[in-house]
Amino acid sequence: MPTDDSTKTLRTTATSIEILKQLEAIDGARVSEIAERMDKPKSTIHGHLATLKQEQFVIKEGDFYFIGPELLRLGNQVRTREPAFVLARQFTERLFEETRLRSIFTVEMGGKAVFLHTASGSKMGWSHEQLGNRLFLHNTAVGKAILAELPEPRIEQIIDRWGLPQETENTTTDREALFEELERVREQGYAVNRAENFNELYAIGVAATRRSGDVIGGFSVTGPAHSVTGEDRKAELAHTVKDIVSEFELELALA
Amino acid sequence: MPTDDSTKTLRTTATSIEILKQLEAIDGARVSEIAERMDKPKSTIHGHLATLKQEQFVIKEGDFYFIGPELLRLGNQVRTREPAFVLARQFTERLFEETRLRSIFTVEMGGKAVFLHTASGSKMGWSHEQLGNRLFLHNTAVGKAILAELPEPRIEQIIDRWGLPQETENTTTDREALFEELERVREQGYAVNRAENFNELYAIGVAATRRSGDVIGGFSVTGPAHSVTGEDRKAELAHTVKDIVSEFELELALA
DNA sequence: ACCAGCTGTTCGACTATCCTGAACTTTAAA
DNA sequence: TTTAAAGTTCAGGATAGTCGAACAGCTGGT
Known part of the structure; x- marks a missing residue:
């Protein structure tokens, strides 16, 4: 709508x-x-x-x-408005160094996911710099990770505003199903995107929060579905992203 | 004026x-x-x-x-307009990795120096992200490096437009003196900024050109004057920047 | 060299539309 | 509950953006 x-x-x-x-x-x-x-x-x-x-x-x-x-x-002021956003850049790059997958730092603005930092290798075909691009929250990995940390009325508000548009056959379009998934995200500490907005895309996202509990944004790694295979690999990736986020939150708390 | x-x-x-x-x-x-x-x-x-x-x-x-x-x-479209600009990002980061000094990729727009990419370490106090900021060409390292590669009428045009404002006591404000320095830059292949726009600042800049000869932009490294000392160190830095630029130009030519 | 056809730029008149101040609504505090 | 201060809406009037035509500058073709 x-x-x-x-x-x-x-x-x-x-x-x-x-x-x-x-x-x-x-x-x-x-x-x-x-x-x-x-x-x-x-x-x-x-x-x-x-x-x-x-x-x-x-x-x-x-x-x-x-x-x-x-x-x-x-436009760049959007990325420097909060010190946390500036700090996030180097962690995005570290995440890429460790995973060798396209890494992104995303924040929520106006109920959408906005890319603030990206890091990817030289020879990655589709790595156009998409800073400022706006994606839905309900069908992206970081998006769901961020949603999971928001207070429920805010979630409702966002869904009311943007709906749950279907972009691939994997998109969650049912309100109930989404809330169930968010609960799962909270339990395991990370969210996954299984080709829910683009086909052949796999992503893992983790939200970063302040000590107060409110969300800053989220980090994610993204790759072609066929190259990110095996439960071990996926679990390892999730672990890596969670680690980066922990360190990010820690350094932020100390500053 | x-x-x-x-x-x-x-x-x-x-x-x-x-x-x-x-x-x-x-x-x-x-x-x-x-x-x-x-x-x-x-x-x-x-x-x-x-x-x-x-x-x-x-x-x-x-x-x-x-x-x-x-x-x-x-705004980010400015950085992605030319493929060369996109490619420049990773070289800016490599330059930082090798020198551990704040590294910048700059282009000339409207007779001024515009930052498109910056790379700097975590704990660098003044490393606000100044993307899009516009500096003069005549009193910055990359600025002079770029000027040196421009056709003379263009240089005249730029000086006519912006003049040669004095920003520190080291600024070159004399037209003749500037042209002499540009000649020196052409000879040695790099330009130096000895606290000409900010006190206590030392920078080395090298211009990158296409095979056709026209300028793409320039790479530079910057540090506090007191930390970049000794002719050996400076010569070594100049060499490093020149190397990066060569590799950049090469990769661009191959693409 | 000349002209034809395209561009970018200037200009003045018209009128659409932006500005304004006041009225109204909402929120927060006392 | 009352008061105050902020956000928002509205309609009339003056300003200022729009438009078309005319001018100028460049390019390429003949």
Whole structure:
């Protein structure tokens, strides 16, 4: 269920943002290219780009416009807002060193899972940097690990907002079943994603909490299902992730 | 002299952006807090925030607003636009592993030096993640290394735009002197920053180019001046950075 | 060298729409 | 319960964004 937008929104700001999204979609563009795509006069687009350029939200190279460094700077603030997020980076990298699997640090924002740090080896085909991407909580490993630590009303609230959309045949779409799984996650201390949002994907996620009990985020390792096989291997991985999280929580408590 | 376009800019977009900057400055804020700081009615700010929230440029937690994940996602596109930039990340990390000094990958955008990747150890006090920050080219190590590889008209253009502002007593503020130093950089293959933009800072930077000859960006290592001493050590560091750059250029050429 | 066709940019008038202040609702504290 | 302060809604009026046309600058073709 999509969110409400009944409230009057600012058209001007909205089109400025739309232009930024266009610039991201295609890799930089000229004025008329965007004008055509958005079905708006060139002069309008030009005005927006001039404003965005002044703030360095876009930069201009020749006649091409690109996303600018100020956007990178501001966006990055999401990752530095909390000291815990900054600390999490090196633990993400350690997790990768130990497992040699793509490692991610994720936080919950607005009821979704947002990637803040990723670490992966050189030759990993699909390792685009997906920072800021938003995934569902109910069908990802860290997502479920985080959910399991949230107070129940909050869980309800999130499910009400986003529902339990089915993305593969393995997705848990039943409310009851999800809560049962969360209980299992709490017992064993980690969550597993068995191709629930992408086929052929296997992931293990563990939530990190403060001493107060509330969740900071979660660490996870991800790999192609066919390469992560055998109960021993899986158990060992779960153990490794849990260890990293423990050390992370400890270091955070000491700081 | 700063380039100020007197061209009509869009007020609405400009204030939306101003709000984002306020949210970054203080760490998340409520409506009235921003309204007060910007000396505008609450209802105005509310409208902007509602629009920004709809696009996930901000998120709302309780009555507090924070920079949102969509901004992180868009901003990060700056780092993934070119495959070379993505590849540069792992080399930045390797550089850190080998030198144990804060390592940075920087590109030139709009005549300034923009940090795209940083790698530094756990216990480095000042290692805030400054991605997207913009520094001058004339008084930084990578900056000079990059300048040295640019065609002369471009260098002139950049100096005309930003000037040669003095930031410490070591800053080169004379045009002639700068060109002489760039010549030296070309000869030795690396540039040095001897506390030219921050006191007590020492840095070595090397530019990376494509086979076509044009610059991709540059790698650098940075440390407190008092900890990087001795000509041997410095020469060894320069050698290490140059090696990394060579390997980077090679791998890029092969891909 | 010239022109044709494309781009980016400027400009002024119109009117859509953003701003504003006040009214209303909600939350928190006294 | 009352008070205060914050968030949110609303409608009218003035501002400021939109639009189209005209200008300028570049590119490639003939």
